[in-house]
Amino acid sequence: MAQGNVFGTAIDQAFVMRIPEYVNRARLDRSVVAMQRKDQDGNYNAAVAHVREVKRQWGDGVSTLCVLYNGTGEPAASGSMGAVVYRGKNKEGEDTDWLVAWDTPWDRLRFANQAYAEINKAGHYDTIDWEALERKISEEAGSQNRVAWSGCVAQVQTGTETSPLWEGVLSLE
Incomplete structure (x- = not known):
């Protein structure tokens, strides 16, 4: 992991192509794999724990804690x-x-x-x-x-x- 607030493995083309049943498949398949792996290895819980810790450090008050998962099969590049x-x-x-x-x-x-x-x-x-x-x-x-x-x-x-x-x-x- 490069940053302390990025959790899990990037589901990119190279990752999906290493899974035998997805060799030479495209974007939709990357999305399917990304969604299947969303909760693996405790990634979701680690992300939520990180957000809650940031909130704890900032103190009381009304706020919205956000966790966004990109399961589209493409990087968010816009x-x-x-x-x-x-x-x-x-x-x-x-x-x-x-x-x-x-x-x-x-x-x-x-x-x-x-x-x-x-x-x-x-x-x-x-x-x-x-x-x-x-x-x-x-x-x-x-x-x-x-x-x-x-x-x-x-x-x-x-x-x-x-x-x-x-x-x-x-x-x-």
Whole structure:
């Protein structure tokens, strides 16, 4: 294992081709083998234990512990884009939705990492046009973004590396 937070053996073409019944088979077969091996050798439990230990180190509070398993038969080689909505209160005590987002593209020669934020009334993101949000991130975001609305402030930033640290701060004016 190269990193302390990567668990198990990569199920790549070379691995699958060493299994006699899969010699000269393709992507779907790699996916089948990856899914068969997902829980072997304690990989899943080790990944969950790692995530729980990170949470323990950070302390109490509401959070979502995530474990993502790529069982597609291909490496995840297109970067990542994501958004999260948090519900909080503005300085008047009214419920407010804070959206924070990132885009970390695979092709770093052509595209830059992006950080983006929006703040709206509670429930605004209950139905969201993801394509419109993707356009906003592509057109309006940068390596840093600050937005203020109704007494609330969101500041986000991302690094320039291929695995950047993305940081966000939610506060009141």
